[in-house]
Amino acid sequence: MRLPDSQLAVLEAASATEPTPVDRLADATDLKPETVTRAAFDLRDDGLVTIEERTETTADLTDEAHDYLESGLPEVRLYRAAVEAGADDEAVELGQLIGAAGLEGPEVDIALANFARKGYGTIDSGSVTADPDADPDADPEADALATLADGGSVADGDAIDTDLLDQLERRDLIIQREHTLREITLTDDAVTALMEGIETAETVDRLTPEMLTSGEWQDVEFTEYNVEADAPSVEGGRKHILRQTADRAKDVLVGMGFQEMDGPHADADFWINDCLFMPQDHPARTHWDRFALDVPPIQDLPDQLVDRVESAHREGVGEDGDGYHSPWDRDFAEAVALRGHTTSLSMRYLSGFAGADIEPPQRYFSVEKVYRNDTLDPTHLLEFFQIEGWVLAEDLSVRDLMGTFEEFYAQFGITDIKFKPHYNPYTEPSFELFGEHPTTGEIVEIGNSGLFRPEVLEPLGIEADVMAWGLALERLLMLMYGFEDIRDVHGTLCDLELLRETEVLQ
């Protein structure tokens, strides 16, 4: 029998009676653990070894944990300083103890957060009382760190409680990792082959530039690929899937003949609401729903347009027009807020204020952030991306609107959109769009749309029809990838593992 060097070395180092871990074989053979693993897989395919696998969790200490091993956990230091200062008897001022405990920078907050949690005492309006019965020498977190630093095992959950490990991980003191442990045992065939004698075959596991220039590559025997062999995992940077989908939505819209709009995230209420025939006393314009900014008003609004918008609000447009008869105030129109929709951009463009040509036909879009004072839940965030768009043309109908959405969503593999009549102060008719969640089957709202009404178009001086929409990018992502909680994808609670592992759909 002929085998490559590394395989023979592994056979000779392994035993038929005692399973040997890969690491031990690596030490014995002077090979890298990956090389031993690869050799073992090849030997297993030839029936020469068996491999037993199990997973083990290990915990590595972070730099911060190493610092605390030397200086003590901040809360333990605070406790000792407190007892020293007599806080087990009578409350002592916190400021004094911080200095005595040598707590600096973020350590102060860390000490405060953990002191009460661990029952070391109480902190009340800056005064610290220490519990005389607490025992800092038996702090389980400090003990666990010391055990881990001494090479203590966390295998099979036998040594350190998993809740304690999770707590240490939340404090960024350890990083837990899962490893696959493999143990190798010789088969009877291997024992027989070893007794009969095995020759080594030179094999080469990588092609080098030298081999190519010397021509040696023609004579060597290459090792076979084993795609199941373990390799160190590499986590490179990658574009976030939300950004990827935003870019894709832009490409699709450009492909459909649209041009991109851009404009301010913080804008005058005039562009965000007044142009859209949203009465100034509309509930969405109250301070509960809108993120008002305490900045100077935007005063360079186009005066003629402001007058026409005000008149549409007060008297309506056309012969039978009737406005809201509700208060309208220029100061409110000039006040600045974070935009709650990107329809503010559509108004800037349709009015000509943004410098765009508005002779029909025209198509514009944006994929940009909007801000709403919503309650966070699995389908709502305080900020999200809206896919805004409008088409200006003669004689548009609801069919054009529906057809545009069908074409757009089909590019993402979504072919079963549903439409529901809806109400917007600025469009008539209006439609909400829904899609079906791929895993839960739930019907998810994905957008809102309509044809702008005369009260919006007339002040803008537009005589043709305009159909428009705002679609939620995050909801599109939910339909594409099957996410159930939008907070997995962005925000502070996002699931990094999921983001790293999600396959990119092209």
Ligand SMILES: N[C@@H](Cc1ccccc1)C(=O)O
């Ligand atoms: N502004 C609407 C979307 C929309 C835009 C344009 C026309 C109709 C609807 C929203 O945020 O829900």
